[in-house]
Amino acid sequence: MQSAWGKLWLVGLLWAGLFGLFAQQALWGHILSALFPSAQTPLFDRETLLSLSLQHLGITVAAGLLVILIGLPLAIFATRPLGAAFRPLLESSVAIGQTFPPVAVLVLALPIFGFGSTGAVLALFLYGLLPVVRGGLEAFSALPADVLEAASGMGYSPTQRLWRVEFPLALPVLLAGIRASLVLILATATVAPLVGGGGLGTPIVAGLAVSNLGFVTEGAVSVALLALLTDWTLTRLEAVLTPWRS
Amino acid sequence: MTGRLEQAPSEVAEPGGQFTAIRFENVVKRYTDFEALRGVNLEVSRGQLVTLLGPSGCGKTTLLRTVNRLIEPSQGTVYLNGQDVEKLDQVGLRRGIGYVIQSIGLFPHMTVLENTLVVPRLLGWDRAKRGARAREMLALVGLEPATYASRYPRELSGGQAQRVGLARALCADPPVLLMDEPFGAVDPPTRERLQDEFLRLQGELKKTVLFVTHDLEEAVKISDRICLMNIGQVEQYDTPAELLGRPKTEFVRSFLGPSRTLLRLSRVPLDGLVEPLGVRVPPFSVAQTAMARDAFSSLLAHGGRVVGVRDERGKVVGMVRLESLLQAASEDE
Numbered sequence: 001m002q003s004a005w006g007k008l009w010l011v012g013l014l015w016a017g018l019f020g021l022f023a024q025q026a027l028w029g030h031i032l033s034a035l036f037p038s039a040q041t042p043l044f045d046r047e048t049l050l051s052l053s054l055q056h057l058g059i060t061v062a063a064g065l066l067v068i069l070i071g072l073p074l075a076i077f078a079t080r081p082l083g084a085a086f087r088p089l090l091e092s093s094v095a096i097g098q099t100f101p102p103v104a105v106l107v108l109a110l111p112i113f114g115f116g117s118t119g120a121v122l123a124l125f126l127y128g129l130l131p132v133v134r135g136g137l138e139a140f141s142a143l144p145a146d147v148l149e150a151a152s153g154m155g156y157s158p159t160q161r162l163w164r165v166e167f168p169l170a171l172p173v174l175l176a177g178i179r180a181s182l183v184l185i186l187a188t189a190t191v192a193p194l195v196g197g198g199g200l201g202t203p204i205v206a207g208l209a210v211s212n213l214g215f216v217t218e219g220a221v222s223v224a225l226l227a228l229l230t231d232w233t234l235t236r237l238e239a240v241l242t243p244w245r246s
Numbered sequence: 247m248t249g250r251l252e253q254a255p256s257e258v259a260e261p262g263g264q265f266t267a268i269r270f271e272n273v274v275k276r277y278t279d280f281e282a283l284r285g286v287n288l289e290v291s292r293g294q295l296v297t298l299l300g301p302s303g304c305g306k307t308t309l310l311r312t313v314n315r316l317i318e319p320s321q322g323t324v325y326l327n328g329q330d331v332e333k334l335d336q337v338g339l340r341r342g343i344g345y346v347i348q349s350i351g352l353f354p355h356m357t358v359l360e361n362t363l364v365v366p367r368l369l370g371w372d373r374a375k376r377g378a379r380a381r382e383m384l385a386l387v388g389l390e391p392a393t394y395a396s397r398y399p400r401e402l403s404g405g406q407a408q409r410v411g412l413a414r415a416l417c418a419d420p421p422v423l424l425m426d427e428p429f430g431a432v433d434p435p436t437r438e439r440l441q442d443e444f445l446r447l448q449g450e451l452k453k454t455v456l457f458v459t460h461d462l463e464e465a466v467k468i469s470d471r472i473c474l475m476n477i478g479q480v481e482q483y484d485t486p487a488e489l490l491g492r493p494k495t496e497f498v499r500s501f502l503g504p505s506r507t508l509l510r511l512s513r514v515p516l517d518g519l520v521e522p523l524g525v526r527v528p529p530f531s532v533a534q535t536a537m538a539r540d541a542f543s544s545l546l547a548h549g550g551r552v553v554g555v556r557d558e559r560g561k562v563v564g565m566v567r568l569e570s571l572l573q574a575a576s577e578d579e
């Protein structure tokens with residue numbers, strides 16, 4: 001495993017590189033001025049890009065962690081004999097959670113949580129639950145029956161079987177669900193500024209209001225870069241955590 | 247400690263002086279719309295290899311799985327070393343029994359070595375001891391640990407995977423092995439080799455083995471006793487020679503079919519039939535250690551009435567006549 005973790009150095013390097021790039025406030029200013037010569041201030045100047053992107057990442061990670069910490073146990077419970085009856089309910093409620101437009105959820109959450117990032121995180125959590133729960137249900141129900149039979153026959157207790165056999169075997173599908181969820185949350189988090197949540201949506205929302213394409217481009221390109229790198233990180237993580245697959 | 251299998255407080259000695267390792271007493275398994283076991287009574291002596299033989303769907307797997315309680319009987323009792331398995335701790339019971347299934351069920355996320363030492367790890371053996379033991383087991387089933395220990399199951403052939411399955415079942419040295427069509431998924435030459443090697447191992451290890459197969463030939467080749475089953479019941483429980491020589495019911499007779507004479511020869515060693523060479527050395531020969539059936543097949547393949555017998559260096563040292571083979575096949579019919 002040690003050598004496998006060594007394979008993640010490139011991931012770390014790219015994250016450092018990306019935030020290094022976000023820190024180049026002047027460089028972004030030059031590029032956006034060249035692209036939009038007619039705009040007076042093509043770069044959002046009330047907050048630095050670095051601070052906006054860190055806020056954005058913070059909201060995403062918070063919502064993502066909630067999704068994993070709540071979604072995975074729910075999926076595991078619903079795939080145990082004890083929780084089987086609960087499964088249809090879980091499946092339909094997470095599906096409904098995702099049919100609400102995130103903007104509507106945000107605004108509905110406003111009276112409860114007030115202005116700030118808490119409401120944004122909770123709305124994004126509801127919205128991002130579906131891929132993780134669905135991936136979890138799928139992962140734990142599609143495990144090879146012969147392997148499970150062998151595990152029980154060897155004398156794994158149900159709990160040991162869950163953690164030492166089912167969980168590692170479910171991991172590829174679980175990670176795919178987590179990846180989809182994180183990318184979804186990251187992209188959707190651009191509406192967070194509507195309730196005062198901050199993040200890279202701030203220049204986009206401001207740019208739309210004052211018809212400043214420079215602001216919109218700044219936010220959109222940054223979100224896209226973050227999404228790409230998040231996606232790739234999870235893909236690498238999957239390869240490192242499941243060396244037994246071809 | 248309910249999980250210990252070594253102790254056998256209420257062992258029952260058989261007339262032959264052997265001990266009963268597994269006993270099924272009126273075992274019934276009912277599903278909502280189907281009775282898979284219809285009152286099975288059976289005793290397996292310690293150190294014996296008993297096959298459960300019968301057509302597909304007759305209840306072999308169901309019966310086997312009542313021993314390690316993967317299936318709980320609807321009625322009746324299964325005893326392991328005199329103890330009702332129902333009363334034993336389920337997890338401890340299973341750790342004390344070797345289990346091999348046709349689909350093998352190796353853990354794909356574990357290396358060959360990790361797969362092999364699963365049960366010792368569950369039993370809490372220390373790292374060095376279980377690693378050494380697992381390597382020993384891999385060598386025993388013919389897999390060079392240096393080559394195979396760190397491979398993943400997907401990097402193995404069917405035969406190799408099956409060997410790992412056997413090494414895994416043997417690793418904690420359980421006195422009892424349950425094997426469900428363990429050689430069913432490999433090609434015929436590999437199957438024969440695995441059977442031969444398993445027989446050699448069993449000769450050394452003397453486990454109590456309950457072995458499921460639907461292959462008559464396999465059962466005849468490996469068994470001390472065969473339990474022939476039909477629709478959830480035992481039709482006949484006998485040594486291979488008795489079963490082939492004296493089928494008790496019409497079902498047994500038809501299951502054995504016309505090949506039963508030939509099959510009897512596969513249990514007869516060639517030794518007793520060899521005669522000194524005549525003036526002419528037969529043009530083809532079989533190994534001295536072969537079974538009468540091999541000599542018979544050779545005669546059928548080449549045409550002729552005499553087949554040579556060669557020693558381990560390949561020198562023809564005797565011969566067997568067709569008449570002796572036919573006589574051996576029809577003895578005590």
Ligand SMILES: Nc1ncnc2c1ncn2[C@@H]1O[C@H](COP(=O)(O)OP(=O)(O)O)[C@@H](O)[C@H]1O
Pocket residue numbers: 277278280281282300301302303304305306307308309
């Ligand atoms: N869960 C179940 N529900 C209903 N019938 C079953 C179930 N499991 C097995 N059976 C039936 O029990 C019979 C015996 O099955 P099995 O022991 O697997 O047969 P064998 O191993 O001899 O081929 C089969 O006819 C099978 O269809």
Ligand SMILES: [Mg+2]
Pocket residue numbers: 306307308458
């Ligand atoms: Mg079967």
